[in-house]
Amino acid sequence: MAVMTSSARPLLNRRLTEFGTTIFAEMSALAVSTGSINLGQGFPDTDGPEEIREAAVRALRDGRGNQYPPGPGVPELRTAISDHQRRFYDLAFDPDTEVLVTAGATEAIAATLLALLEPGDEVIAFEPYYDSYAACIALAGARRVPLTLRAPSFRPDLDELRAKITPKTRLLLLNTPHNPTGMVLTAEEQGAIAALAVEHDLLVVTDEVYEHLVYEGAHHPIAALPGMRERTVSISSAGKTFSFTGWKVGWVTANGPLVAAVRTAKQFLTYVSAGPFQYAIAEALRLPDAYFHHFRADLRRKRDLLGDGLRAAGFEVHRPQGTYFITTDITPFGEKDAYAFCRALPERCGVVAIPNSVFYDDPDAGRTQVRFTFCKKEDVLREAADRLQRLAS
16 A cells, blocks of 8 residues: 555655665565575675775775765776777776766666656666666656567567667667676677667667676677767676676766767766775776676686585576576476475475566566576575475475
8 A cells, every 4th residue: 555645646756656665676676585595696706806805995095085085986987997998898088078986877767767757758668677777767758668588598589679669769779698697799789789779770788797797708898889879878887797786886888979968977876986996996997807807707617516406496597698697497396486486485495486477577587587696605595496396395
């Protein structure tokens, strides 16, 4: 029942009435209350590189960032982000006008959509969505149009994408590597999407937070393709790459006018954040290639470890090409409702997971899909796999 004022007007903005407590908060609380292993929310159970943590401590002690940092982000971090884009993707961005630091990728997404959308605009996005996409589109007064990724491959249907573009379409919201399915767009798919964006003069916003966690194939930023530099807002963050998710350091790279638009919205959200951590992430982005290779190999090994355990327990497992997550299907257990399955799983097995149905506009599209995260210690993953063996019996 909606909370009402004395005038009988609901307190919650009508654009948010379909959104309640996030599934991550709900399931993480369930993990705590039952003492279960939390393979639901995607945060590591170990910190990132010690030298980067010490860089944050050093910044705190030296008084760097303890007061308001510059609105666009500290120059050292903006330069490091620009250098990172050139180093890995041969993309050139001016650190003074084409880079914006945000409070994680979540704020970057919110500020970008609030800045670029008008009420009534349509946004085509991959479904299942990361949950903040739907809420931010709603806050902007726009309408989301799902392009559903279907098991087992979760590849986008490009003919369907073309058919969904209308005169009201303003923006394509991409996520690659894709959360929750682990799908990674190929260079050919990116090229086809870019051609549609150019043909229909669409903006593209691309969430690339798992850019360094691709296990099969490679990450191809769409901003590098012909005609895309001037119409693409690329978003990433430090949390997933360096295992400091609580620091909430994200960023936007785009051409000057797009960054100026996003900055206009962002300044009225957090204004600034994470001052000392910005200096530390500037150092993190300059870590040697060996760090990125080792980190990816470690997560690939954990993906395979948990995937094997899930198969042994009886799940149908959709092997992810990237991210922290494995999507499974519970049909082999005779189960038909992932939400009910996940609510009962802590009592049955002492493990928490996430029902993918909450990431779909049409819950039936993901009714039997359950997502597990593997960004945990190997002994934790082995223990979780052992507990899940109770399902097989």
